[in-house]
Amino acid sequence: MIKKIACVGMAMLLLLSLTGCWSYHGLNDMTIVTGVGLDLDPSTKEYLLTAEVVDSTASTKEAGTKTKIVESRGKTVMDAVRNAKKRLISKLYWGNNEVLVLGSELAKNGNLGNVIDWLLTDAECRETVGIVVSQEKTAKDILSIDGLDNSVVAFEIKKILEADQNDVGTVEKVPLFRVFSILESPGRSIVLPAFHNTKNDDKKAVEANGEAVFKDNKMIGYLSPEESKYYLFAVDGIHGGILTLSSTEEEVPDVSLEISKSTTKSSYSYSEGNLKVTIQINTDVYMDELKAHSDLLDESKIKEIEKKAQAIVEERTKGVIQKVQTEYHSDIFGFGNMIYKKDPKLWKGMEPQWDILFPSIQAEVQSKVNIVNTSFLKHT
């Protein structure tokens, strides 16, 4: 028996040296970070870190969670993180950090790959952190205001990111691990959701405002929310949202179609130096709003609306592709990646001149819209 106990005891002692994460640190000794913003100081080239942390003294049962802002600066991201400790009792705890907001200055002039490297390699940070770009002057401008529903603005941004793709279809959440994998994959540039401040009931609120387009590791421009929607159509990333169109000859839209399901298939053909990409979009929609009192039991009327919707999707998706080709020269649709996956040899030849090739790609968009539900009430 004594021998047995001794064996177990010795095994336990061995454990001390074998395990990795066994440091005991109590919850009350940590400053919980909910969201973090990074800016670049153009004059000193230093990183400015803005952390939204939980203010446990102000948080009460009635008032809910309150947050405060902790700022620091440093030569590298990690340096800035550690410098924050100088003005805090306890270390910043990153395990429950939900978003990283990049200031527009940093996004334009910094290096995205370098910035996210710390988040990826630190033990505490999650790989599911959502990354967004601030359209305001600094990242702090986004993080320092109160959310509309949730006083923790980082949580609000996270919720918006998670639901937007299914409900509005303007931005796509790109978690940290996907940012990394997109940056590392050939023939593909990254887009990140952009956020700006807006007025709501005379108070400031954050709002998703389209996508920020990157080329390599630097941001080069934005897509408006409407453009972003058709960007998402092109990359098979749309799960919801509204298509508006006019069922009559007038300009004013009077029909709302809610997207229930949409699938996009892309393919390419290459012959004699001509690269052609075909994008097939198949969309199921519900008819949600119809101002003109049309007879919806009329098959031809429905077909007519479907046709108009198809035309809109085709035209605007094409428009976005052309805009990106001409203005940004950044392959955010992953056409190059598609070629790399299907024909690596061909891609090897193309890769050096991809920046020249990409704008010259002929993109063809074929759209099919099916109205699966007319929600027709009564013929009046």
Next chain:
Amino acid sequence: MFHFPVRRKKEIVNEQVEHLNKELDENSLSRSMKSNVETIKKLFSDVDTLIIRYIQNNHNRDLKFCIAYCDGVVSSAIINENIIKPLMLSDAVQPDEFLIDHLIENVVLISETQKTKHLKDIVESITYGDTILFVEGADEAVILNSKGFQTRSMDEPENEKILSGPREGFNESLLQNLSLIRRKVRTNELKMKFITLGRMTRTKACICYIDKIINKKLLKELYRRLDLIDIDAVLDTNYITELTRDSAWSPFRATGYTERPDVVIGKLLEGRIAVFLDGTPVVLTVPYLFIENFQSSEDYYLSFYYTSLARFLRIVGFFLTIAVPALYVAIVAFQQQMLPTQLLISIAGARRSVPLPAAPEAFIMLAVFDVLRETGIRMPSNIGQPLSIVGALVIGQAAVDAKLVAAPMIIVVAITGITSLLVPKMNAPVTYVRVFLLIMATAFGLFGFVLGLSGVFIHILNLHSFGIPQLSLSGSLQFQEIKDTFIRAPWWDMITRTKSMTSNLVRMKSNHGGNHD
């Protein structure tokens, strides 16, 4: 195969007892009644409850008798009417060599009689409420059954109360207990074998089983282990459990305990063996499977839908009661990433300005809870309610308000406490396992917790009850065998008995299985 504890006997005690037994063994009765009575008197010197009464026959003055018995354990009415009266008034016997036989056949009005020459038998009988009849000129005595002692009524056992079903409970009298079983199982297959345990107490025990159902190897093993028992007193069946169990140091139960006849019969019919012990209402059943910790007799008396759910809850309760404090400490002190952010913030808020770290807090609160529970068990019932109010108020409300304890810790302890009541049969092991896991979690976080839990399960998987694995996860598991485990299948579906315990699998002929397909 068996991990049988090696008991180091205390040699001195042994010698004394052997000496006593030897004295009783060697001496037998003589033809002189007077000297026999003197022997008895000497054996029972300083025992004032011993009564010795001389009797002379009215018709033949040469017929002299003497009776000896212990006051308090006999019925005076029986002795007066059925022993003394006929001995005095009978004219049916003559002082000849068949006197003793004639007395038994023609005179005493006692159903159970036995002739004996041995002092040992006499001593055992007197102490058990029998009357000894000595006859002048005979070297034999007659043991006459005159037992008449007070017994408790057969009330429903306090700690095994049920909502519906039979409400009888055992009392401290072996024969009355056996009668409860005999009355309900009216077959000659129900065997009852008496043995005697305890060098001093000479306690009667009865091994009870149904011959055609049990596994004979198991019965042999039980006898072998009971034979090895060598102890001065056996006051409760727990003595037998501890002296015969497979893993001597395990906190988990190795035998089933019950005070309910219906439970014993249920187990007998599943192929188990029951051990009754005189002087205690608690009856042992062996072998004991781990799943029995989660079974209750009521499971079989209520709707199987309801009781399947209850079974499931008990198993969940077992996991919760051992794991919740350890998991809480592991997550709050090591792996905070496991918590959803909102929960993390609210726990962090509650833990603000609480003086102790989570781990010591957990140890202290669990200790306080165990103290409260222990006082609750041992205390007179009229103090119970005020104490529980004080306990709840002091620990729950005041401690949180005074910022001595974080509110989540109270919730953790409350869950632990309440769920432990779901498995009352595992009170002791659950407490030890809980503390063990908590220590592991405090030292190594979730790693330690998982390691500790694995250790506990390896231990449970290693447990045997009389050579039969208590928890079997082997590939030989059959569908019929799990019908009374996590769920309780309807009676018409439980066609066979558990294979490891029985030689006769068929509980029910399947074509008699009620009005279903």
